[in-house]
Amino acid sequence: MPSRRRTLLKVIILGDSGVGKTSLMNQYVNKKFSNQYKATIGADFLTKEVQFEDRLFTLQIWDTAGQERFQSLGVAFYRGADCCVLVYDVNSMKSFDSLNNWREEFLIQASPSDPENFPFVVLGNKTDVDDGNSRVVSEKKARSWCASKGNIPYFETSAKEGVNVEEAFQCIAKNSLKSGEEEEIYLPDTIDVVSSSQPRSTGCEC
Structure with missing residues (x-):
């Protein structure tokens, strides 16, 4: 019986x-x-399984606390990431202005091998609030910022109404695949203790 193999893609x-x-x-x-x-x-x-070109991938999506007091936890969670998603609220200029800090913090903590080309995706969320009348960050402003950071893909989303969420995560998954090292992981039916003589295959340097 063949082992079940998946390629794990870690998204923060x-x-x-x-x-x-x-x-x-x-x-x-x-x-x-x-x-x-x-x-x-x-x-x-x-986690969610996604399929591209007849291959099955496990997308592991990490949701992190936005409060500053939890940012010290970053290193353990950021390491081994294949893609980083930066989210702001289109009705909050402060959350948009924070994107640069989040991006810089991630690059410092995660230490990707090629920081210049590491894949980011930006999501402007809550487009549904007040039918868009409360909006303070224009799409043009957001796209200009993304362009200045190496043409980061940008999506405007509504988590509440499901607008552009599927499309955004399809882009996130595809960009995760481009980040370099694809890693085949074995998912056993039971968890085995890995002996010290065997290399770890999780890709997590926690």
Whole structure:
């Protein structure tokens, strides 16, 4: 019986507290949205299997806390990432202005081998709020920032209504594949303790 092999793609979602990181992840993975806001403590992740060109991939999506007091946890979660998603609220200029800090922090903590070409994707979320009348960050401004950082792909999303969420994560998955080292991982039916003589194959340098 052949072992079940998957290629693991690790995605990190960053952004200020309250911009909708958890909601975006839940909408994509579970097709669910909750109006009840609950701040993420530390970090959490969901997985979803995606298929490209007859190959199956496991997308491991890490949702991290936006509060500054949890940023020291970053190193363990950022390492081994294949793509970083930067999220802001189109109704909050402060959350947009924070994107640069989140991007820089990620590059410092994750230490990717090729920081100049590491794949980022930017999501402008909450486009549904007040039918767009509360919006303070224009699409033009956001796209200009993305262009200045190496033409980062940009999507405007509504986690609540599911607008552009699927399309954004398809782009995220494809960019994760481009980040270089694809890693075949063995997913056993039971968890085995890896002996010290065997190399770890998780890709996580936590």
